Amino acid sequence: MAPRLIPTLWYSEKAEEAAAFYVSLLPESRVDCVRALPADSPSGPAGSVKIVEFTLLGRPFMAFSAGRFEDFNHAISFSIECDDQAEIDRLWEALGDGGTYEPCGWLKDRYGVSWQIAPKALGELMKDADPARARRVAEAMLTMTKLDLAALQRAYDGA
Structure with missing residues (x-):
């Protein structure tokens, strides 16, 4: 095994x-x-x-x-890839409630654990063979707190 x-x-x-x-x-x-x-x-x-x-x-x-030891930090986080904006919104609100929202789809929950809430499509959009498309998506993502799938797609499309 x-x-x-x-x-x-x-x-x-x-x-x-x-x-x-x-x-x-x-x-x-x-x-x-x-x-x-x-x-x-x-x-x-x-x-x-x-x-x-x-x-x-x-x-x-x-x-x-087990009592005080070390605080959680950004060195470890959990990424959740979501199928659509509704799932991003639901998890963003639930996990972030009582925590802190951070840039680029990151948040810390009320317990101090870091999460990345992102659309599944983000990885594919940023790996596009066309470097200009991938750059536009990355630049758009860097301006967001909660990730917006439609806005990322518009950046990819050059709109």
Whole structure:
């Protein structure tokens, strides 16, 4: 059996709440298991550390509520490729609620995790063999906070 890669998130608190929030937004997602660490650890006595196993978009994740360690930062983010503007808008509003919106389709959620909410088409538009088209799309994207699929397509088309 091949090894599995499982992204793991360390929250100072509220890992279970964060996992429940994420799974409520994405299909093929669920909280699989919540348990307390049954032994003393550097983060606290037995039972004080929560371990949450969950699935997002069919992929396994793990989270801990284990006290203050390090803040999340932009070095790690999760990208969600959306089929249409309605999905971009829905996830943008939900994940950004209580967090901060950032340029180029990035946001930090209320738990401090960075997300990139983008149309699936963006990658293809920016990889176009015509460098002028790809540049126009990139330049348009760089002026946006929430990405606008129609505006990116207009930039691609030269309109």
